[in-house]
Structures are given as C-alpha cells and as structure tokens.
Amino acid sequence: MLPALSLHNLVKVYKNGITALHGIDLEVAQGDFFALLGPNGAGKSTTIGIASSLVNKTSGTVQVFGHDIDTDLAAAKACIGLVPQEFNFNVFEPVVEILVNQAGYYGVPRRLAFERAERYLNQLGLWERRHDQARMLSGGMKRRLMIARALVHEPRLLILDEPTAGVDIEIRHSMWHFLAEINAAGTTIILTTHYLEEAEQLCRNIAIIDHGRIVENTSMRQLLNRLDAQTLVLDLLHPLAASPDLPGFATRRIDDHTLEVEVTRDANINTLFAALSAQDMVVSSLRNKTNRLEELFVRLVGNKGNAT
C-alpha cells in the first residue's frame, strides 16, 4: 500500500541562506495517526508547508498517496486537508461561507458543500454560529473552524499544525475525541503539537525533527519503551517523617504527604506497592512526575527550553 506521505531527501534553503531541512526522509503509512515533533524552528512547519504546497522545496521529492508534487500537484493537493498553526481565514466572512468557499476551491458542488459544512460544523459545535463573522468566534472556536474547513473536501490526509494551541482542556479533549474518530474512519492524520501528552495519547508513530534533521522515527510504543526509568509521585494518606527505604527503588520525600519514587524499566509497580504495603504506607493517588514522552523528547533534542 502506498504511503500517505513520502518525503525523500527533502532540502529547504530559504532565500536568507538558512537551511531549514537537511535532506529529510520520512514515510507516513495510510491510516496512521502520526506525530511530528521538534523544538521551535526545527523544521516542522517547513516540512508541512512543502507537503501542502505553501512552501517551495529546494530539492528532494514529495509524494502524497503516490502523487508526486512535481508532476501531479493537483492530485496531491486534493488528498490533503491542512489545519495551519496561525488563523488564516478571512475574519470578516461568515463561518459557513468559509467552509463552502473552501469546498468550492476543491471542486465540491455548492449543495454538497453546504451539506458537509452543516455536518462538520455540527460535529465541532459551531453550527449555531454559522452566520457569524469568523472574527466573532472565540480562540477555541476558530481552531475548530479551521479543522472543519480542512475536512470539508473530505481529504485522505489531514495535517494539523498545533491544532489545540490556546484551547481550554475541555475543548481540547473533545477535539482529541473527534480526531480519533476521524482517524478511525480511515483518515490519515499528521499532528504537530506543543502538548506531548496529546501526541502520546493520540499517535501511533512518531518522528522527531531537530535542526532540520530527523533524529527519531519509530512507533510511540517503542519510543516509550526506551525510557529507562520513570518518576512517580505518590500522595500518601498518612504523614511521613523521612524518606522510607524501599528495596530496589530510589525515593525522595517531598513533604509530609508526598513521596517521589523512581521506577526503573526492570522493576514493576506491583513490587513497589508490595514494598509500600509492607511498611504500612497507604497511597491515595499516583501520577507521573512528567509526561513520559516529554522526558524522552528532552533527552533526544537536548533541553533547549521549548518543547516541540
């Protein structure tokens, strides 16, 4: 089966001489939910821009479902729906018109475009606002509008460049649910995000790009398995006077009711709880100190201050 997106030796040198991509190779399988992560300025948006024809490549090849953008650009474009990082709709246009016009640019007849606009605006909770100018929407609504717009021609590949930036938790979760449904229905999704929890939860495969080079390209499960140890934060029911001695685990007392425990890959949580129970320690809740993907991400790209 042809990959949904195939990049080979992709190079981008901007006019100011900055090389944004140093010959990257990447394949995204059909039906995948793929995370493309990297620090700010790593080359994610340039990669997405080239794939979606908004940025001219310097050299290399790009194929979308087998359509080469050099020889079959229109067919490649027709396969892609793009949700860019910045709002890029006419803020003075009514919501429904933005969708219907976008569908028109893909050759979708007007009546069908209205039907699809109604469906996607309903699914994303914007139907009631369909006659409002886009500038009247909240930030979260604008993000959802861009997703609806990207879907209105029913693309096989949906590319989302930080789709949940600045969106509150409740809406973010509803967007995750929606995207998971779209993916389950067969749409390939490529996602860049600031929220590594989002990538960990949604994506099956991942590439990490840094300084215009792919530094990691694997499945999410394999990547997370590489984590040597994770730090768990335990909330204890009874106060703790000092750090307890738990055989096989490094511990650190944070305060009377909070204990940090480092669990290495060869240890397991059952053993930890057995050790805790043996010392009559009751755990009321448990969480990871940091997101597991975030720990790996920082390790892979070096701690440069900005995640993704």
Added chain:
Amino acid sequence: MNRRAQYIAFRAILVKEVLRFTRIWIQTILPPMITTALYFLIFGRLIGSQIGDVHGFPYMEYIVPGLILMTVITNSYANVVSSFYGAKFQHNIEEMLVAPVPNYLIMLGFIGGGLARGVAVGVAVTGVALFFTPIPLHSLWIAISVLMLTSILFSLAGLINAIYAKSFDDISVIPTFVLTPLTYLGGVFYTVAMLPPFWQRISLANPILYMVNAFRYGLLGVSDVNLAAAYMAIVGFIAGLFGFALYLLNRGHGIRS
C-alpha cells in the same frame, strides 16, 4: 481537476469576490457616485458652461465617457489590489494555494471580481451622469467592449501590484503616483487637440488616452486616436500583464516562501 470541478472552483472565487465588494457597498459603490456627481456639478455645469462645445458636444457631455471610464479604471484596480493583498495579509490566500485550483483560475476569479465592480460602478456612475446630461450612444458594442477590456486590464495591473506589495503603503503608491496622473492626463477632461504639439506627442504615450478615447468613440462617435490602435493597445497590454501575472503566481512570488 476536471473541467466541471474547475468551473466550480472559479465560480467559488468569483462569488466570494463579488460578495466582498457588494457587502461593503458604502465603501465601494457609493463614493464614486458622489465624486462623479461633484465632477459633473463643478466641471460640467459651473466651469463647463464657460468652455463651450468640444468636437461639437457640450463640455458636460464630452467629459461623460472619460469620467465613467476613470471610475471604472480606479475601481477595478482598487478592487483587486485590496482584495488580493488583504488575502495575502490575512494569509487566507492560502485557502486557494493549498487547493488544486490552477493559478490561472485564481487569477480569473480575482479579475472577474474587479470586472464586476468596474461594471457595477460604471453603470452606477452612468446613472448619475444621466441626471445632468443626456448621453448619446454611437456604438453599444464598442462602448461595452472598451469598458470591459479596460476593467480587465486594470484588474490585472492591480493584481500584479498586490503580488509585489509587502505593506499597505505599497498598494497605494501606484494608484497615487502613477494611475491618477495618467488618468487625469489621459484626455478625460480635454481633447488633445487643445494641447501644444509637443504635449500632444507626449500624450500619445499614455495608454489611458487610448482607452478613454475609444470609449468616448463608443458613446459620442468622436476620438483623438485611431480606434484600431486603441484596441490593439488594450488587448496587447492585457496579454502582456496576464502572462506576467501568471508567471509571478506560478513562481509563487510574494505568496510562497
């Protein structure tokens, strides 16, 4: 994209462009009507009554074609330059760039918008003119064809200006320092026969003179220039500007990094 899909895409751009300027008709349609009414009142009725006939027509009647075409020129240009640059500025031009719609259709959509506004304003200004003076019609087809071709030409010019523009200043420089002087010196208010021979020769290098006079021929049947030369100039400019604008869009000049 098959032909039907291309037609749908073109219509989507055209409808969007037409809705854009009709929604803000107070800014787009009304001002030229008021300005033209003032021109007729001041130049036509007050000053024109002192001038007498030009080429056998009362001065008020003589300047009608030029005033209509001047309005068509400025509005066609303004429509496309502001719409396309606005789309660049807000990045919503990307809505079209990511879609499989060919660049020449994007151009035709914007030019169609400029043409629609040019014709709409031309009709509105003609209506205003009729309050002041009767307007003869020597040749309907010449009048309509020159008006539409001129509108297309300046829509293309506005598009090229917008492609190059990097700021809002850049979209006002050409209209202010090039278009307005050429229009005012393009025989809107006078016949070149009124000028000294040296300035007559200089005037013949002004392309707008050919358009104004060709349109005047369509309405009044008089012209300072050869009609065939006027059509050739207009069509030649359209072909040249169309090719150049398409080249710029295909290269992604000003719209793709």
